[in-house]
Amino acid sequence: MAEAYGATKSLKLGGRGSSSLGPKAPMDSHAVQKAYHRWAGMYDYGFGVISGAARQGAVAAVNRTAGENVLEVGVGTGLALPLYTADKRVTGIDLSAPMLELARERVADTGLRNIEALLEMDAQATSFADGQFDIAVAMFVASVVPNPRSLVAELRRVVRPGGKILFVNHFAVERGPVWWVERALAPLSSVLGWHPDFRIGHMFAETDLTAATVKAMSPFGLFRLVEMQN
Numbered sequence: 731m732a733e734a735y736g737a738t739k740s741l742k743l744g745g746r747g748s749s750s751l752g753p754k755a756p757m758d759s760h761a762v763q764k765a766y767h768r769w770a771g772m773y774d775y776g777f778g779v780i781s782g783a784a785r786q787g788a789v790a791a792v793n794r795t796a797g798e799n800v801l802e803v804g805v806g807t808g809l810a811l812p813l814y815t816a817d818k819r820v821t822g823i824d825l826s827a828p829m830l831e832l833a834r835e836r837v838a839d840t841g842l843r844n845i846e847a848l849l850e851m852d853a854q855a856t857s858f859a860d861g862q863f864d865i866a867v868a869m870f871v872a873s874v875v876p877n878p879r880s881l882v883a884e885l886r887r888v889v890r891p892g893g894k895i896l897f898v899n900h901f902a903v904e905r906g907p908v909w910w911v912e913r914a915l916a917p918l919s920s921v922l923g924w925h926p927d928f929r930i931g932h933m934f935a936e937t938d939l940t941a942a943t944v945k946a947m948s949p950f951g952l953f954r955l956v957e958m959q960n
């Protein structure tokens with residue numbers, strides 16, 4: 731069940747042992763491209779599987795949302811593309827050419843007709859017009875981009891007022907064994923291709939979250955779906 735952000739006590743904005751301004755080992759665009767060049771061929775069989783239920787849940791939320799023009803940022807190998815209903819016209823962007831190549835192959839192989847374009851582009855600074863999309867969705871991307879707050883700002887710009895912005899991501903917890911694992915893995919961001927110590931406060935100001943709902947997603951609530959009205 732979705733809850734207003736304030737109800738999610740385990741996801742504090744700041745946090746001990748880490749600045750609320752960013753993860754310990756932020757990646758630049760070059761590091762992201764290098765990481766996903768390495769992971770592209772294996773992606774669907776590793777993280778692609780673990781994240782499957784949360785991806786399905788996020789796309790189902792997009793499909794329930796009014797409006798047909800959808801922007802998917804960090805579209806990766808296009809695992810979500812076959813999940814959109816036919817009435818959604820989807821534009822996908824990604825920073826990684828090898829990931830996009832696999833997405834294009836998927837579209838060709840599955841004969842999808844509702845994919846408008848798959849473009850190599852930085853989600854933090856796109857070439858789209860203000861308010862061009864009804865909906866934007868970023869699945870497992872916010873903890874990868876060098877500056878997650880500029881990702882949020884850019885999606886707010888390209889989605890029309892009243893449109894919807896959705897994020898699904900793992901957010902670091904504040905305590906317990908998982909907290910220790912996340913802290914231990916944090917320096918390996920460039921190899922992993924994501925930030926294990928990524929906190930919800932790294933991407934949202936408290937005011938952003940007042941109009942958002944946050945829902946725990948499978949498996950084991952590992953991921954959260956954040957839905958916000960623009």
Ligand SMILES: C[S@@+](CC[C@H](N)C(=O)[O-])C[C@H]1O[C@@H](n2cnc3c(N)ncnc32)[C@H](O)[C@@H]1O
Binds near residue numbers: 809
């Ligand atoms: C963990 S993968 C998620 C892929 C896909 N969303 C999914 O559900 O499987 C993260 C993706 O974000 C892309 N990415 C990272 N930073 C980006 C940026 N600044 N702009 C666009 N894409 C980016 C990576 O290249 C990678 O394909």
